[in-house]
Amino acid sequence: MATINKNFRKLSAGYLFPEIARRAKAYQEAHPDAKLHRLGIGNTTEALPKAVLDGLHVKVDRLGDAKTYTGYGDEQGDTPLREALSGYYRDLGVEIAPDEFFVSDGAKADAANIQSIFGSDNVVAIQDPAYPVYVDSNVVSGRTGHFDRNRGEYEGFVYLAGTEENGFFPEPPQEKVDLIYLCSPNNPTGAVATHEQLQAFVDYARKNKAVIIFDAAYAEYISDDSLPRTIFEIPGARECAIEINSFSKFAGFTGVRLGWTIVPKELVAEDSEPGELHKMWFRRQVTFFNGASNIAQAGGIAVLSTDGLVQSRQIIAYYMENARIIREGLRSVGLTVFGGDNAPYLWVKTPNGMGSWEFFDQLLTQCQVIATPGSGFGAAGERYIRVSAFGHRENIVEAVDLIKKNLVISKENN
Numbered sequence: 001m002a003t004i005n006k007n008f009r010k011l012s013a014g015y016l017f018p019e020i021a022r023r024a025k026a027y028q029e030a031h032p033d034a035k036l037h038r039l040g041i042g043n044t045t046e047a048l049p050k051a052v053l054d055g056l057h058v059k060v061d062r063l064g065d066a067k068t069y070t071g072y073g074d075e076q077g078d079t080p081l082r083e084a085l086s087g088y089y090r091d092l093g094v095e096i097a098p099d100e101f102f103v104s105d106g107a108k109a110d111a112a113n114i115q116s117i118f119g120s121d122n123v124v125a126i127q128d129p130a131y132p133v134y135v136d137s138n139v140v141s142g143r144t145g146h147f148d149r150n151r152g153e154y155e156g157f158v159y160l161a162g163t164e165e166n167g168f169f170p171e172p173p174q175e176k177v178d179l180i181y182l183c184s185p186n187n188p189t190g191a192v193a194t195h196e197q198l199q200a201f202v203d204y205a206r207k208n209k210a211v212i213i214f215d216a217a218y219a220e221y222i223s224d225d226s227l228p229r230t231i232f233e234i235p236g237a238r239e240c241a242i243e244i245n246s247f248s249k250f251a252g253f254t255g256v257r258l259g260w261t262i263v264p265k266e267l268v269a270e271d272s273e274p275g276e277l278h279k280m281w282f283r284r285q286v287t288f289f290n291g292a293s294n295i296a297q298a299g300g301i302a303v304l305s306t307d308g309l310v311q312s313r314q315i316i317a318y319y320m321e322n323a324r325i326i327r328e329g330l331r332s333v334g335l336t337v338f339g340g341d342n343a344p345y346l347w348v349k350t351p352n353g354m355g356s357w358e359f360f361d362q363l364l365t366q367c368q369v370i371a372t373p374g375s376g377f378g379a380a381g382e383r384y385i386r387v388s389a390f391g392h393r394e395n396i397v398e399a400v401d402l403i404k405k406n407l408v409i410s411k412e413n414n
């Protein structure tokens with residue numbers, strides 16, 4: 001008799017995006033002529049640049065000739081790609097050996113799977129609000145109790161709240177935890193940790209033999225050179241941190257699928273030797289994963305070429321100009337806006353202490369604009385909405401103009 005993994009029943013209903021779709025559909029049905037504008041999506045929209053397309057095309061053609069055809073590739077990912085990644089980090093001032101990279105088909109799966117090399121009794125600390133995969137993967141693997149609907153939190157997690165007071169990047173926990181998930185630049189708040197803030201986490205982790213799982217998927221959106229683009233810029237991080245990253249937002253590979261995870265050889269847990277966690281992730285990947293598409297990997301090499309980087313960064317600059325247009329537009333109507341300067345997300349405070357969903361409804365009905373309720377990313381996201389800078393310029397401008405023209409913010413208590 002098969003039984004189920006009952007931890008799945010603990011998952012709080014993943015109702016954020018289906019609920020957004022439901023409300024948008026209901027509005028559209030009631031107002032068939034209305035044109036809805038989506039500022040909610042975390043998905044890239046602009047075409048791949050030429051240098052990257054060329055890299056993809058060449059690989060496809062090579063697969064069409066037995067003399068250049070290749071099947072399964074190197075276990076940790078194509079060696080030229082891992083060497084190019086090592087060069088990319090060297091340009092950031094950080095030495096990572098090619099065999100410390102594990103090429104993946106995207107960061108989300110690695111973010112979900114990485115917990116499997118740690119003990120099931122580890123105490124997990126999570127930024128709040130957060131990208132949902134860190135929470136859900138640890139719930140499903142049994143590291144939490146039940147979801148408390150009133151508090152909007154799982155029993156057993158240590159939540160590190162990002163608030164206006166701490167600039168949406170928390171301090172390390174007071175209590176002892178074992179795994180710490182950090183995302184900088186942050187989805188959803190757009191906040192970026194400083195060197196000092198990351199150093200505090202690295203110091204904490206080394207003192208407590210904790211491991212930091214650092215999601216740097218938006219590192220390329222940092223324009224302020226004083227901010228760290230990888231946790232390995234922080235002294236001591238090689239002993240206590242794993243970095244997960246992706247070509248998705250970096251180079252528009254959300255559909256192409258390619259990412260990487262760095263597990264340094266020095267990384268240790270309380271009961272492991274240096275090198276052991278690296279070997280365990282290797283073992284995990286070679287038995288449970290068969291590598292990213294070789295076409296995607298050729299595209300990744302093209303992204304990291306001189307032309308590929310220039311052209312991919314032009315597209316990032318386009319999205320960041322969208323972010324600037326949104327920020328200025330929303331501020332001009334009196335909204336308080338955070339983020340959007342080193343990340344493609346803006347974290348907007350709801351007016352008059354309104355709930356996230358209430359403000360979502362107001363934007364939908366008054367302006368025909370769809371944003372993402374902050375409460376969907378965790379309890380600390382209540383009273384915020386996330387606005388995404390991904391989108392075609394004309395749609396962004398139209399949406400911002402509708403907000404400027406039609407949003408009515410009552411002056412009381414604001």
Ligand SMILES: *Cc1c(COP(=O)(O)O)cnc(C)c1O
Nearest residue numbers: 106107108131187217246248259
């Ligand atoms: C989009 C995103 C990723 C990338 O996921 P992929 O699986 O590589 O597409 C990772 N982390 C965060 C926080 C993201 O928003």
